[in-house]
Amino acid sequence: MAAQVLFDGQVNVHYRFINVHGVEDEPGSESDDHRRGQRNGLCGAAVPGMLHLVTGLHTGDVGFRIELHSTEPPLSDTWEEAVEVSFHASTDEMGLHAFDDLYEFTLPPGDYRVRYCARGMQQGHDEDTLAGDEPIDFYLLQFWPGSPAPDRILRQTSDAAAYWHREGRDVELPPGERDAEERHLAAKQEEYDRARFGDRIPNDRLRNVKFHAPSFRALDENLMWALAAADDELHRAVARWAALRALSIAELTDNPIVAPAVAALQRGEHPPFPFDEEAVPDFGAIGDQVPDGVLVPRLPWFRDEPGGDRPQKRAVAALYAVTATNNSDSLGAALHTVETTATAYGGDEYGQFLADLWDAFPQLRAGNQSRG
Structure with a gap:
């Protein structure tokens, strides 16, 4: 069955966040509460009935698409970041809430597995505020029926995503997984530094x-x-x-x-x-x-x-x-x-x-x- 597209367009973000919840629901808790007990920091799902999504861009328009699938879809290579969470929809009148803006879509009530994907997140983070008319970072939110399960980090390639995965994490990773993550982040930092600064190693002052x-x-x-x-x-x-x-x-x-x-x-x-x-x-x-x-x-x-x-x-x-x-x-x-x-x-x-x-x-x- 082909994906049902629930929303496809541009969303105007402020302060690097988009919330997903019922149109009539209150915004809810602070962002740290949304990620409590999770490993991933891009899609907070700890508050029932709500998703707290992080974007790279601080202010401006981002590309955004929402899909509904009958079964778990494959993860495309075009997406640089990807995480999964579980979500329960209690109303079909849903909305993307981005500061003062609301973008409505319809989602049948029920239990879902949700995949949040990003492309260009690092570029959006570095740009901070969109200068042109065309988005530079893009996001995909996919829903399919599924029972509650722990969140997962499926793919992480940027320093911007790595920061949010570390920020507010209150679960202890197994030693082997923690060491692998640290090696991966160190390698990504070196790659990022070389792209910005060439072969010389920047001090923290310049890097930041x-x-x-x-x-x-x-x-x-x-x-x-x-x-x-x-x-x-x-x-x-x-x-x-x-x-x-x-x-x-x-x-x-x-x-x-x-x-x-x-x-x-x-x-x-x-x-x-x-x-x-x-x-x-x-x-x-x-x-x-x-x-x-x-x-x-x-x-x-x-x-x-x-x-x-x-x-x-x-x-x-x-x-x-x-x-x-x-x-x-x-x-x-x-x-x-x-x-x-x-x-x-x-x-x-x-x-x-x-x-x-x-x-x-x-x-x-x-x-x-x-x-x-």
Whole structure:
């Protein structure tokens, strides 16, 4: 019998979760309660009548499909993560509850075995917030009649999934299974590190900071390693210096809206409103008081991406560099501000900015050489 498709579309997630329960049911307990007594951390089924699903993406649309089968379906090789749980449906009016959004589907009441599969979960986790229109992580929820049984981890390939399997686990694994899991996770961590950082081993500080390592390596790999080895004070100094250079190249240093931020950065302080947020400037507060300025070519390694052949506004990149200095992690502040300032210079001029940075902070070169 072919699968009956109960839902197939996009679901808008917030905070990396989707709940499955009756349309009229209350949301229920905290997420840890949903996983109590389980081995897997992707599909919590400990609260009767409810499934708590974890996604890689924090905010945005994910692809989602729900199927009903008469018997256990085969597990396709296209899915990178897969777990199984048991579930009892007491009503046929079911819903995917994703924060404030509801996506309804019909499921006959009864006892089910449920398989939750994921593809692109690590990419969704790394992206955090969806920037484009098309989903980058996809999920499949399959139901078939079955008696209650313990949950199982069928397939795990990503660090994002491994994190959730470890998070909140309150069952002790047998020694052999625990050792095998640790070896598997260590091998996946090494594979992931090599994809991001190449052959050199990152320290925990660099490994844990949120940034796109391959693009920064294309910008200046030696600078990445030098910043990773530097202290917080040097990180902040580099970030402030880079942001001031971005404003200078964009000819915004004397702009009345921007001038207070320039003064704060020169004093070694965080910029004031409207540049005091970590993520993006409050362009609503800026209005039309900051001119767009010139358009500059994108950095070379972004030109093959969709829209990468279009130039971008130098002023906008410069303002993003200012807000990047607010990053609560000093290494993250340095990495993001340097890369955004290079973007403000543009693909034809960023090399001079990097040369000037190395000259302005000779301790970076000395620290990088001392670590090989």
